Amino acid sequence: MCKPKIITTENEFAIVTSEGTEKISLDEVSVVVAYKIDELTTDLVCCDIVAGPEGDEQIRTIHEEISGFENLMTRLEALPGFDRKWREAVILPPFAENRTIIYKRRDNIF
Template sequence: MAGIDAEVLAQLPVAEVSKVAFYKRDEITTDLICCDVVVGEKVWTFHEKLPGWGALIDHLQTLPSFDANWFASVSQPPFASSETVAFAR
């Protein structure tokens, strides 16, 4: 995937998203924040270095009861496995 654009976001309709989970991958010197979005039977995987990451987060924050504190939950402690479910139906 080259980036997250309007076409990608259109395939993630808020009414059909069943789960959003954030986690990080240890990349030796840094952590890479990732996100899995479940829509129907498909899991979409994104990461923070993709162009359009901010647009994705803005889109997901419109989900009812979305955990706006997901970043604090997933980012600490550094270089340790952590996952948080920011939304689930």
């Protein structure tokens, strides 16, 4: 059984698990929600990434203990409108979930 990992390229990322590899285009990311899970002595920072073709979006959950998490977050932070101060909003105060929308794609609205 392999440990999950995230591989990030310029335009997509892949979540690799023992079940296989799932590639997601950064252009299909519509929402990113960050939060913490209280694990008694520490908190685990997690993100729910909503992505996929319109009408067929799926939620992928990742967390900071997965190899490649930081690289993906750095790439997501480059998306227009991404809240680059998300860590402060999620990490403090400790042991609170602090669920926060840190990215929401704005489609062209004229």
